Amino acid sequence: MTAVAVLEDVEVEYGPRGPVLGPVDLRVEAGEILALVGPSGCGKSTALRLLAGLEAPSRGRVRRAPGRGETAVVFQAPTLAPWLTARANVALPLELSGAPRAQAYERAVAALARVGLAGAELARPATLSGGMAMRASLARALVTEPRLLLLDEPFAALDEITRRALADDVLALWAASRPAIVFVTHNVEEAVYMADRVMVLTRGPGRIAGIAQVEGPLPRPPGFRICESFRTAVEEVTGLLTRGAGLAA
Amino acid sequence: MIRALAPFVLIAVLLGAWEAAVRALGVPAYFLPAPSAVALALVEHLPVLMAAAWITLSTAIIALVIASLAAMAVAVVVGLSPLLEAAVRPLASVLQVTPVVAIAPLVLIWAGIDHPERAIIALAVLVAFFPIFSGAITGLHAADRDLERLFDLYGAGRWSRVMRLRLPSAVPFLLEGHKVGAGLAIIGAVVAEFSAGSGGVRGLAWQILDAGNKLQTARMIAALVVLGLMGVALHALLDRAEHAGLTWWRGR
Numbered sequence: 001m002t003a004v005a006v007l008e009d010v011e012v013e014y015g016p017r018g019p020v021l022g023p024v025d026l027r028v029e030a031g032e033i034l035a036l037v038g039p040s041g042c043g044k045s046t047a048l049r050l051l052a053g054l055e056a057p058s059r060g061r062v063r064r065a066p067g068r069g070e071t072a073v074v075f076q077a078p079t080l081a082p083w084l085t086a087r088a089n090v091a092l093p094l095e096l097s098g099a100p101r102a103q104a105y106e107r108a109v110a111a112l113a114r115v116g117l118a119g120a121e122l123a124r125p126a127t128l129s130g131g132m133a134m135r136a137s138l139a140r141a142l143v144t145e146p147r148l149l150l151l152d153e154p155f156a157a158l159d160e161i162t163r164r165a166l167a168d169d170v171l172a173l174w175a176a177s178r179p180a181i182v183f184v185t186h187n188v189e190e191a192v193y194m195a196d197r198v199m200v201l202t203r204g205p206g207r208i209a210g211i212a213q214v215e216g217p218l219p220r221p222p223g224f225r226i227c228e229s230f231r232t233a234v235e236e237v238t239g240l241l242t243r244g245a246g247l248a249a
Numbered sequence: 250m251i252r253a254l255a256p257f258v259l260i261a262v263l264l265g266a267w268e269a270a271v272r273a274l275g276v277p278a279y280f281l282p283a284p285s286a287v288a289l290a291l292v293e294h295l296p297v298l299m300a301a302a303w304i305t306l307s308t309a310i311i312a313l314v315i316a317s318l319a320a321m322a323v324a325v326v327v328g329l330s331p332l333l334e335a336a337v338r339p340l341a342s343v344l345q346v347t348p349v350v351a352i353a354p355l356v357l358i359w360a361g362i363d364h365p366e367r368a369i370i371a372l373a374v375l376v377a378f379f380p381i382f383s384g385a386i387t388g389l390h391a392a393d394r395d396l397e398r399l400f401d402l403y404g405a406g407r408w409s410r411v412m413r414l415r416l417p418s419a420v421p422f423l424l425e426g427h428k429v430g431a432g433l434a435i436i437g438a439v440v441a442e443f444s445a446g447s448g449g450v451r452g453l454a455w456q457i458l459d460a461g462n463k464l465q466t467a468r469m470i471a472a473l474v475v476l477g478l479m480g481v482a483l484h485a486l487l488d489r490a491e492h493a494g495l496t497w498w499r500g501r
Contacts, residue, residue: 054398068404079395083417083498092413096403124500144403 003027003065004148004180005051010060011205012046019205021046023060026199026208028148031178033171033218035191037237038201038209039245044184047206048073048150051182066148069097072141072179076153078133080125080140086112087121090140097144111139114173131162135169142173149174151183155190167194171219188241192233193220200240209244212236282467290467291474298456298475305442305452306479308366309434312373316430320378321416321423324385328415329407334386345379349437353444365445369452372444373437377430384426388419417498424494428487435480453479 011022021043028034028051036044049055050062052073064071072093080089087108094104109121115135125133134154141149151170155163167190174181185191191198192214200209215229224230264284270276271283278286291298327334349372356375360368392415400410442454453476460468 049398052398052402054401071402073399073402075395075398077395079393079399081396081414081417082500083420093399093403096400096405096409096413126500 002030003063004030005065005182006061006063007047007050007057008061008063010050010057010062012043012050012055013058019058021050021204021206022057024201024206024208028180028182030147030180032197033174033181033183033195035195035198036182036184036201037186037188037191037198037241038206039203039241040186041204042201043204043206044201045152047201048152048182048184051148052150064148066146069093069144070147072144072146072149074134074137074141074149074151074154076156078125078130078137080133080136082125085122085124086117086128086136086139089125089136090143093140093144107143108139111143112136114142114176115139115169130158131166134158134166138166138170138173142177145177146179149179149181151181153184153186156186163190168219170194175219188234188237189225192230192237193225198233198237200237200244202244210240212240279464279466282470286467287470287474290465291471294468294471298453298472301451301453301456301472302475302479304450305435305438305454305476306483308369308438308450308452309373309377309431312370312438313377313427313431313434315370316374316377316434317381317427319374320381320426320430321385324382324389325411325416327386328389328411338386341379341382344375345383349376349440350444353441356441357445366450369438369441369445369450372441373434376437376440377434380429380433381423381426384422384429385419388422388426389415391422392418420498421495424491424498428491431483431487432480435483439476 005028007024007026009023009025011019011024013019020041024047026047036047038044046055050057051064052071053062053064054073056062080086081092084092087105090111091099091101091104091108094107095101099107109118112118112121115138117132117135117139120128120132120136125136128136137154154170155166158166170181171194183191183194188198192212195214196218198212198214200212201207202209212233214233216224216227268283268285271281282290323337327337352375353368353372356371357365357368360371389411396414396418397410400414405413438452439454442450442452443458445455446458453472456472457469457476460466460472
């Protein structure tokens with residue numbers, strides 16, 4: 001397997017209060033889905049920013065294979081520009097990378113259609129529901145066809161039904177182009193449902209408490225949440241979380 | 250309904266008391282004319298007063314346009330460089346807290362005695378500049394942090410970051426700045442007209458000065474009333490404009 005991004009013995013420290021993350025070793029393999037789970041303040045989002053190349057570690061090394069425009073991030077909030085239409089928001093990454101407007105818009109319209117937002121091209125973010133805005137945000141991340149897609153608690157603000165629907169949509173979208181996905185969540189079941197591997201971090205400074213492999217096909221077949229391998233993995237991750245919290249307590 | 254009428258009732262009561270007091274005490278008209286006399290003066294001088302109001306208003310509008318373009322241009326240039334911003338900010342504050350009346354004589358000299366209208370526009374620009382400028386500077390820093398990260402991620406240059414992210418993010422602050430700036434442009438124009446004196450531009454302030462020199466107190470007050478009404482109308486208009494602008498920006 002080839003790695004898309006690697007953290008080698010990485011530590012992040014913002015001030016004199018000591019490290020918020022690490023030391024951590026982490027390999028993101030091409031095409032895999034890796035979930036990062038951990039208590040608040042364990043440095044999950046920091047790890048994501050390191051993988052995105054948005055931040056440099058205080059110690060250790062970050063190696064990234066994707067070039068400019070090949071990494072995409074979806075944030076906790078949809079983070080759409082309110083003054084732009086859905087289409088212009090989704091086209092933004094392409095335009096920033098120098099694509100001509102007509103071509104960027106064409107690809108943006110296609111990306112919106114892929115996330116189920118055909119017809120909403122000219123809508124402003126304020127007129128979209130929370131779930132629709134998140135889909136638009138997802139379309140903006142996918143429009144550049146990234147090799148590495150980073151999701152930072154993308155569904156945290158949504159209701160249970162919407163987040164389950166979006167989880168399936170993300171998996172379907174992943175199956176189409178197979179980017180490596182790293183996503184951060186508080187929700188153990190969501191992590192297990194969406195990922196090949198679930199990495200559990202300890203309470204800050206975040207270290208790796210353990211990694212759980214999830215058996216079963218991706219995208220998930222209907223009823224996956226009630227099958228044995230799902231329950232086993234949820235139990236394993238919950239156990240790691242409990243122990244991870246206990247280690248530092 | 251009653252709440253909406255309350256201010257008008259108060260105005261009517263005050264005017265009635267004023268009228269009664271002036272008549273009962275026999276106050277001379279050059280000292281304090283009755284409201285009825287002011288109303289007569291208003292009607293009599295209406296064409297002149299309206300023309301004067303237009304002179305003051307158009308001065309303020311020209312000043313607002315110039316101040317707007319200058320303030321945003323400077324803010325964008327300053328926004329491109331944190332070092333430049335650190336250098337400009339204290340200087341801007343010093344200019345801002347210096348009263349326009351104090352600067353007026355200097356500007357009148359520079360503009361030349363033959364061109365008082367230029368001096369008046371320049372002074373109105375000076376006072377309208379700062380609320381727009383500081384709104385722009387605040388707004389340029391108000392962009393969503395995650396959107397900033399997105400621009401980092403896709404390697405956006407400084408120019409496209411300012412034009413595509415920071416300036417659009419600043420729109421609510423710019424609208425507020427323009428609203429305040431427009432009000433100040435009127436005040437600036439009036440103050441500058443006063444400073445220019447009787448030889449100056451024949452706007453509303455000149456009307457007040459001129460009527461004062463001739464002890465035509467009713468005409469003085471009539472000019473004040475026009476000035477006040479102009480201010481109220483302008484404020485209402487700007488409130489609407491700000492609201493419409495915000496609605497457009499937010500997308501609903």
